[in-house]
Structure formats: C-alpha cells, structure tokens
Amino acid sequence: MNSGTNNMYSATPLQVGLAALSIEDVIAVAYQRRPVALPNDAAWRDMIQAGADFLDQLLLEDGVIYGVTTGYGDSCLVEVPVEQAYELPLQLSRFHGCGMGERLDIATARAVLVCRLCSLARGYSGVSLALLERLVCLLNENIIPVIPAEGSVGASGDLTPLSYVAAVIVGEREVYADGRIQDTAQVYADKNIAPLTLRPKEGLALMNGTAVMTAMACIQYKRSQQVATAATMLTALNLIALDGNASHFDEVLFAQKPHPGQQAVAAHLRTLLNYQAQQQAQNARLQDRYSLRCAPHVIGVWSDSSRWLRQFIENELNSSNDNPLIDPIGRRVLHGGHFYGGHIAQAMDSLKIMVANIADLLDRQLAQLVDYKMNNGLARNLTAAQAERLPLNHGFKAVQIAVSAWTAEALKHTLAASIFSRSTECHNQDKVSMGTIAARDAQRVVQLTEQVVAALCCAALQAVYLRGASAALSPTLQQFAAWIQQDFQYVVEDRPLQKDLEALVARFADLQFAAAFEMQTLELSACMQM
Incomplete structure (x- = not known):
C-alpha cells in the first residue's frame, strides 16, 4: 500500500x-x-x-x-x-x-x-x-x-x-x-x-x-471474504469454460439443505450464470466433478461461519483486554486474564482451514481446465497457439504446477496453533492462547490462496476465451473479466506470467477486489448472515 x-x-x-x-x-x-x-x-x-x-x-x-x-x-x-x-x-x-x-x-x-x-x-x-x-x-x-x-x-x-x-x-x-x-x-x-x-x-x-492478533484477524477476515467471493465468480467462469451443468445450483435443490451461507453461494452462482431451470433440463452431462458441483458446499462453510468469526473478532476489538483493569466508576483495581487471546486463536485457526479448502477447490478446478482428458474439448494446457507453433507452446502447464505447490503449502499451515500452548515465564503464563501465531498462519494461508485465486483468474479467463464464450458472460462476470484484464491479456505465445500474477495478488492484498466488487461482496455477505 x-x-x-x-x-x-x-x-x-x-x-x-x-x-x-x-x-x-x-x-x-x-x-x-x-x-x-x-x-x-x-x-x-x-x-x-x-x-x-x-x-x-x-x-x-x-x-x-x-x-x-x-x-x-x-x-x-x-x-x-x-x-x-x-x-x-x-x-x-x-x-x-x-x-x-x-x-x-x-x-x-x-x-x-x-x-x-x-x-x-x-x-x-x-x-x-x-x-x-x-x-x-x-x-x-x-x-x-x-x-x-x-x-x-x-x-x-x-x-x-x-x-x-x-x-x-x-x-x-x-x-x-x-x-x-x-x-x-x-x-x-x-x-x-x-x-x-x-x-x-x-x-x-x-x-x-490482544491488539496485534486482533488487527491481523480484522484484515484476514476481509481478505478471506474477498477470496470467497472471487472463488464463487471463478467457479462460474470455470463452469462456463468446461461446458458444465448449472443445474447443480438449482434453488429447489439447495432448499433441501438449509445452510444459509451455502444457499447464498448457490444463489450467487445462479445469478452469475443467468440460470433458468428449464434451460438446463437437457444438459448432456448429468453430473460434473465435485470441484464444480460441490463448490457451494466448500465456499459455503466460510459463508456460514462469517457470522461467528465476525462476532469473535469484533467482541475482542471492543473489549478492555489488558490487566489489571481500573474501574473508574467503582474505583477498584480488577485483576484478571483479559489479555488471553483464545477467541482470536479459534477464529484464525478455523478461518485458515476454510480458506485452504477454497484453495484446494480452485486447484482441482484448474486441474480440469488444463487436462485435455477432462476439459471437454479445450486445448491442452489452455494454449492458444495454432498450427506449427502448437508443439512449442505449453500454456498454463507450469502455472498448474505452481498452484499445486501453493495449495499444498496452504494446507500444511492449517494445523491448529492454539493447541500448542507452552508454559512460560516461570510457569506464571502456564496456559497461553497462541492467538498471534494462529493469526500469522491465517495470513500466510490467505496470501497463498490469493496467489491461487490470481492464477485461476488468468486461467479461467483464458479458458472462456478458448471456449468462445466471452460475449455470453453475465454483466457481473463481464465486469470481473475486465477487472482481471487490467493486468492479464490472453496467452497465445508462451510468456512469463509472474508479473501478471504479482499485479493481481497486489490488488487482492490491498483489498482492491472488495472495492471493485463492493456490491457483490456485500450482497453475498448479507445473505451469509441471515
């Protein structure tokens, strides 16, 4: 910044x-x-x-x-x-x-x-x-x-x-x-x-x-909210690119499993895909792979948890959390343990698992996009090279490997920090929260997942282009595509993509996605907290 x-x-x-x-x-x-x-x-x-x-x-x-x-x-x-x-x-x-x-x-x-x-x-x-x-x-x-x-x-x-x-x-x-x-x-x-x-x-x-862990929790909450919203949009793009079945997100279907956040993600997908039930009745492929079909079930875990995550974080934010407290009204010195960051530790340990699962979901979606055996007719590795240049070009092959690495590292960081309490300070601090370590872990998981999201932004847009479906995108997905194209242009001849990815990640980290898609983010957030 x-x-x-x-x-x-x-x-x-x-x-x-x-x-x-x-x-x-x-x-x-x-x-x-x-x-x-x-x-x-x-x-x-x-x-x-x-x-x-x-x-x-x-x-x-x-x-x-x-x-x-x-x-x-x-x-x-x-x-x-x-x-x-x-x-x-x-x-x-x-x-x-x-x-x-x-x-x-x-x-x-x-x-x-x-x-x-x-x-x-x-x-x-x-x-x-x-x-x-x-x-x-x-x-x-x-x-x-x-x-x-x-x-x-x-x-x-x-x-x-x-x-x-x-x-x-x-x-x-x-x-x-x-x-x-x-x-x-x-x-x-x-x-x-x-x-x-x-x-x-x-x-x-x-x-x-607890100001450091709480500050980090506030920022990681907002960044993870962006991740959840972007993952929903990317799922819509990838379903279009893979010629998938939008009926997986049908309103009647999701009414039968009443997790509000999961239902909100499915509703958002229906809007993004301009879904009408009667238009999907004759889809040739009955069931897509889980990383498409079950996207609301994965992203929806974060969505449904957003209420208690916010409650934990904001209660800590608005607390007197030092020791001792000085009661200016009753004129008493109150000795206690409000410096203990257990609620932030739990929130961040949980958040990092939810976000890492979203990274894993997107990793699996990218694996479908680049694999000619699974991508329903798209070019191998999403290359746009033609004719005699085709043997030389490898498109998103290395990006898929990198996404796998980032996802694996994110998953590795999901071990709960709060269970590693260490007695310290002559056994006075004999049970501690590890809340700041949990928050730092969450920050790293979010950072790695933002890298996955950035890579999927490029790959999904490339795949939609190859499918010839760019003009048919809904208004929100067209806006999303334009947001991505500020830093990424379609890959025809192989080129390094590091700068494209770094620019997208920087805009995510600076919460520019939240600013660009405020209405979509708030709309989804409101649904999550019904």
Missing part, C-alpha cells in the same frame, strides 16, 4: 471511544481511508481522567497495584518503590524489545494502533488522555511503529510486538514515515513532536493486550 497520507483527510474521522468499532472501521483506518478522532463528549473525557486520577490516589496512599508498584508476571511479589513507579513502564518496553522475523506491513501496523486505541479508549485501563491523543497523532500523521511479527504467545497479550508501540510513543526504535523506515527520535525532531513520558501502568496498558 501507499505509505503516504493519500486522500484520507477528505473523509469524516472515525471517532474512537464511544461507539463500538467494526472490522470495516479498522480496515478503513488501516488502509488510510479515514483519519481518527477522540470524542469531545465531556462524560467520556471525565471517565478517562477518573481512571488516571484513581491510580494517582492509590500511589499516594502506597497502594499495591500489580505492574505499577510490583514487578510483572512471576515477579509480582517484587515490590517497586513508589518513586520508581514512573520508570517501570519504560523498563517494561525496553526488556520486551526482542521481536524477530518479518515486520508487519504498514496496513497491519496501522490496524494494531487503532485496535489498541479502541481498547484503551473504553476507559477501564487507567491511561491518560494524553496517551490516547498520541495514538491518534501517530495514525493521522502516519508515523507507524515498525513491529516484528514474531515473539508473542498470545497471553499475556502481545507483549513483545506491542512493546514496539510503547517504544515509539516514548521516542525510541523505528517507524515507517514518509515512505521509509526511520529512527523515531529523528522523525519526532523533524516534525516537532515531543516524546511522551508514560505514566504508571501505561506501558502495561499498551502492551498487555
């Missing part, structure tokens, strides 16, 4: 702090489509201040507060003198600075910031208004922490990756700014921004939560 501000400030700011946020709200901020703002509501601001004031009062009274006047985790019995309480948040951020692996991309890192802001702005974390304002500043100025992806077991929250957010707030480590990675202190100096001194508990409030 573009690391600049684009035209985000032409949009109405997303207010964070009063109303619950949706996945789509997070996406809008992550992809720089909306700025953010805090409420001007006096009652909300009083509640934020009340939490901070209550902590100050406890400090004056020498109260014992976990993570404020004690060490962290197994070190909770270590007393921290009140005069050192203001140094403790900085120490917390520093000793957790051991993240490794690939960096989160800018969109995901932006999503992390808005997820953390949403949690802290609920008013039960004891943080100051100044800290919330700094998170807003980072998002609106597009000064985004560079966050290594590895190092979280998902409880106590995303401690290590979120330490990179805390570090940036105090002016340390690195940020994405002005299109490149820079030293935070230098960017602050250039933009005349003063580093913020974290108050007692603010380091813990920033770090001891």
Whole structure:
C-alpha cells in the first residue's frame, strides 16, 4: 500500500471511544481511508481522567497495584518503590524489545494502533488522555511503529510486538514515515513532536493486550471474504469454460439443505450464470466433478461461519483486554486474564482451514481446465497457439504446477496453533492462547490462496476465451473479466506470467477486489448472515 497520507483527510474521522468499532472501521483506518478522532463528549473525557486520577490516589496512599508498584508476571511479589513507579513502564518496553522475523506491513501496523486505541479508549485501563491523543497523532500523521511479527504467545497479550508501540510513543526504535523506515527520535525532531513520558501502568496498558492478533484477524477476515467471493465468480467462469451443468445450483435443490451461507453461494452462482431451470433440463452431462458441483458446499462453510468469526473478532476489538483493569466508576483495581487471546486463536485457526479448502477447490478446478482428458474439448494446457507453433507452446502447464505447490503449502499451515500452548515465564503464563501465531498462519494461508485465486483468474479467463464464450458472460462476470484484464491479456505465445500474477495478488492484498466488487461482496455477505 501507499505509505503516504493519500486522500484520507477528505473523509469524516472515525471517532474512537464511544461507539463500538467494526472490522470495516479498522480496515478503513488501516488502509488510510479515514483519519481518527477522540470524542469531545465531556462524560467520556471525565471517565478517562477518573481512571488516571484513581491510580494517582492509590500511589499516594502506597497502594499495591500489580505492574505499577510490583514487578510483572512471576515477579509480582517484587515490590517497586513508589518513586520508581514512573520508570517501570519504560523498563517494561525496553526488556520486551526482542521481536524477530518479518515486520508487519504498514496496513497491519496501522490496524494494531487503532485496535489498541479502541481498547484503551473504553476507559477501564487507567491511561491518560494524553496517551490516547498520541495514538491518534501517530495514525493521522502516519508515523507507524515498525513491529516484528514474531515473539508473542498470545497471553499475556502481545507483549513483545506491542512493546514496539510503547517504544515509539516514548521516542525510541523505528517507524515507517514518509515512505521509509526511520529512527523515531529523528522523525519526532523533524516534525516537532515531543516524546511522551508514560505514566504508571501505561506501558502495561499498551502492551498487555490482544491488539496485534486482533488487527491481523480484522484484515484476514476481509481478505478471506474477498477470496470467497472471487472463488464463487471463478467457479462460474470455470463452469462456463468446461461446458458444465448449472443445474447443480438449482434453488429447489439447495432448499433441501438449509445452510444459509451455502444457499447464498448457490444463489450467487445462479445469478452469475443467468440460470433458468428449464434451460438446463437437457444438459448432456448429468453430473460434473465435485470441484464444480460441490463448490457451494466448500465456499459455503466460510459463508456460514462469517457470522461467528465476525462476532469473535469484533467482541475482542471492543473489549478492555489488558490487566489489571481500573474501574473508574467503582474505583477498584480488577485483576484478571483479559489479555488471553483464545477467541482470536479459534477464529484464525478455523478461518485458515476454510480458506485452504477454497484453495484446494480452485486447484482441482484448474486441474480440469488444463487436462485435455477432462476439459471437454479445450486445448491442452489452455494454449492458444495454432498450427506449427502448437508443439512449442505449453500454456498454463507450469502455472498448474505452481498452484499445486501453493495449495499444498496452504494446507500444511492449517494445523491448529492454539493447541500448542507452552508454559512460560516461570510457569506464571502456564496456559497461553497462541492467538498471534494462529493469526500469522491465517495470513500466510490467505496470501497463498490469493496467489491461487490470481492464477485461476488468468486461467479461467483464458479458458472462456478458448471456449468462445466471452460475449455470453453475465454483466457481473463481464465486469470481473475486465477487472482481471487490467493486468492479464490472453496467452497465445508462451510468456512469463509472474508479473501478471504479482499485479493481481497486489490488488487482492490491498483489498482492491472488495472495492471493485463492493456490491457483490456485500450482497453475498448479507445473505451469509441471515
């Protein structure tokens, strides 16, 4: 994505702090489509201040507060003198600075910031208004922490990756700014921004939560929604290319198996294919192979699961998920385990299985398209070469091999991460969620499946062209074909297809398919959640 501000400030700011946020709200901020703002509501601001004031009062009274006047985790019995309480948040951020692996991309890192802001702005974390304002500043100025992806077991929250957010707030480590990675202190100096001194508990409030896994879950949900919609459109194209039987998606047939999402996929296929039952009665081939006939049953699993996936993700997004919580109304310190990311772990472990199954479905459809023994008269490997050039050309042979590799890798990543809990931190964190690893796995599965989808976009369009059916496509499929042809032209003489595939994958990853086909995606989504 573009690391600049684009035209985000032409949009109405997303207010964070009063109303619950949706996945789509997070996406809008992550992809720089909306700025953010805090409420001007006096009652909300009083509640934020009340939490901070209550902590100050406890400090004056020498109260014992976990993570404020004690060490962290197994070190909770270590007393921290009140005069050192203001140094403790900085120490917390520093000793957790051991993240490794690939960096989160800018969109995901932006999503992390808005997820953390949403949690802290609920008013039960004891943080100051100044800290919330700094998170807003980072998002609106597009000064985004560079966050290594590895190092979280998902409880106590995303401690290590979120330490990179805390570090940036105090002016340390690195940020994405002005299109490149820079030293935070230098960017602050250039933009005349003063580093913020974290108050007692603010380091813990920033770090001891589920913002990284939740941010990744929001993005993977939207990307997987695109995959499901694209797979439905590709199934329609492939059925046309293979001269298949559209009666497999008949309304009366699907009324007899009442999974709403599965029915929605079948209904979408009927619309895409301009299906009329009486027109299909004389189809010569009674039954197509399962990868065509059972497509609604495969894609429909994601469709029917979208409601609970959304519920899990949005409930986590709109929760106070650090520890301890500070009740600004009852004036109590509440010790618990809301940093535990079990719901996100389950959602992402499940989502990656559903998406990998869609990759497998499309892999099998491509195998039919390229195999002259199964493709009902199409050219071998979908080559469009003619006459004397035919022996030299191999069309989509290598693409089919690559799709098989991507699918196999996606399937390999479907082993549930949440079952690999490891006791850590002197057995204080003796049962952990692995939610961030599950989310990272889901991201990889979605990425691989987007590559499969991109390859099928090219192959399906080539096959429809070879069948001579391009002019007969329904309006939505014609729009879909035009979307594909922005980056792909029919292959007559063999040529490398890497650039075509990379361009399509980039548009999927940037959620450009969702933008181009918003009505179709929303229509299917609405049906899914009946």
